[in-house]
Amino acid sequence: MKKTTLGVLYREKAVPLCEMQNQKVTEVVLLACGSFNPITNMHLRMFELARDHLQDTGQYNVVKGIISPVGDAYKKKGLIEASHRLEMARLATANSDWIKVDDWESLQPEWMETAKVVRHHYEELHAEDHNKDDVDTVKHGKKRRIEENHSESSRHQKRKDGPQLMLLCGADVLESFAVPNLWKQEDIAEIVGFYGLVCITRSGSDPYKFIQQSDELWTHHKNIHVVHEWITNEISATHVRRALRRGHSVRYLLPENVIDYIREQRLYSAESERKNADIVLAPLQRYTSASSSS
Ligand SMILES: Nc1ncnc2c1ncn2[C@@H]1O[C@H](COP(=O)(O)OP(=O)(O)OP(=O)(O)O)[C@@H](O)[C@H]1O
Numbered sequence: 001m002k003k004t005t006l007g008v009l010y011r012e013k014a015v016p017l018c019e020m021q022n023q024k025v026t027e028v029v030l031l032a033c034g035s036f037n038p039i040t041n042m043h044l045r046m047f048e049l050a051r052d053h054l055q056d057t058g059q060y061n062v063v064k065g066i067i068s069p070v071g072d073a074y075k076k077k078g079l080i081e082a083s084h085r086l087e088m089a090r091l092a093t094a095n096s097d098w099i100k101v102d103d104w105e106s107l108q109p110e111w112m113e114t115a116k117v118v119r120h121h122y123e124e125l126h127a128e129d130h131n132k133d134d135v136d137t138v139k140h141g142k143k144r145r146i147e148e149n150h151s152e153s154s155r156h157q158k159r160k161d162g163p164q165l166m167l168l169c170g171a172d173v174l175e176s177f178a179v180p181n182l183w184k185q186e187d188i189a190e191i192v193g194f195y196g197l198v199c200i201t202r203s204g205s206d207p208y209k210f211i212q213q214s215d216e217l218w219t220h221h222k223n224i225h226v227v228h229e230w231i232t233n234e235i236s237a238t239h240v241r242r243a244l245r246r247g248h249s250v251r252y253l254l255p256e257n258v259i260d261y262i263r264e265q266r267l268y269s270a271e272s273e274r275k276n277a278d279i280v281l282a283p284l285q286r287y288t289s290a291s292s293s294s
């Protein structure tokens with residue numbers, strides 16, 4: 001510390017705000033679920049935007065990003081095989097030192113509700129702690145039940161030490177929370193209440209208003225981080241597939257190696273776009289029939 005002529009004390013070196021305020025910096029892992037059909041530059045930008053936003057608060061350090069392509073059972077119109085979508089995502093992230101692709105969701109025979117995917121990754125993330133707990137439990141001769149399947153229990157748990165897992169999505173996904181029967185209310189409560197959500201604005205959406213008008217989301221608004229994308233970029237996978245079907249250039253919308261892969265594998269034709277075309281609102285139907293039968 002130094003004294004100026006005005007008698008004001010100042011530090012010689014810039015000190016992060018969180019350190020000055022004795023705040024704890026929480027490590028964060030970002031998880032993005034979606035079709036990635038195909039992965040676009042905007043999907044990758046989402047991660048960069050979210051990381052900058054969280055780190056600018058001085059409260060978070062983003063240590064990893066996970067891309068989780070949805071499985072084939074999602075049966076969305078024009079959804080090509082998960083193996084291709086995974087490979088494209090791997091190629092797109094080959095140069096990133098923090099964004100990784102995970103195939104667990106895509107390998108599930110059934111469509112996985114997003115809350116289940118988040119739970120799975122949360123468990124994976126804290127698996128090391130579990131193993132350590134196991135050793136400690138044996139060491140101290142105490143019997144402590146460590147649940148393997150947290151399908152129902154996660155939301156009742158206290159958040160564990162270690163990185164916080166947050167779901168990363170565009171504002172369209174947040175707004176889809178209001179589509180009747182598309183999301184279970186308890187899943188929404190668990191995602192925003194227990195884990196946390198980072199939402200990137202998209203043109204035509206108003207996430208602030210949406211959160212303000214929902215009692216459930218408002219209750220957890222401190223766990224919802226809205227990232228305003230100033231450099232608006234409306235790349236959408238649907239538009240990219242349309243351009244590809246028409247033989248138009250998609251250069252600078254997708255990473256070059258992904259474009260090469262699409263060309264080599266002859267992906268995205270009129271025929272691939274007709275896939276699942278007869279299944280209207282696949283997840284909605286599947287979800288309502290699944291919940292009515294349970
Ligand atoms: N331009 C964008 N701005 C903000 N978020 C985006 C953008 N494009 C995609 N996302 C987000 O990326 C995630 C995965 O996207 P997904 O592949 O499911 O949708 P999409 O690119 O909008 O594709 P489609 O056009 O086929 O619906 C979602 O959370 C979606 O909201």
Ligand SMILES: NC(=O)c1ccc[n+]([C@@H]2O[C@H](COP(=O)(O)O)[C@@H](O)[C@H]2O)c1
Nearest residue numbers: 033034035070113114115182183184283
């Ligand atoms: N109830 C749910 O958990 C639920 C409902 C709709 C979509 N989703 C997920 O949202 C993501 C984006 O879906 P779309 O590609 O249809 O926009 C997908 O990963 C999908 O699995 C989850």
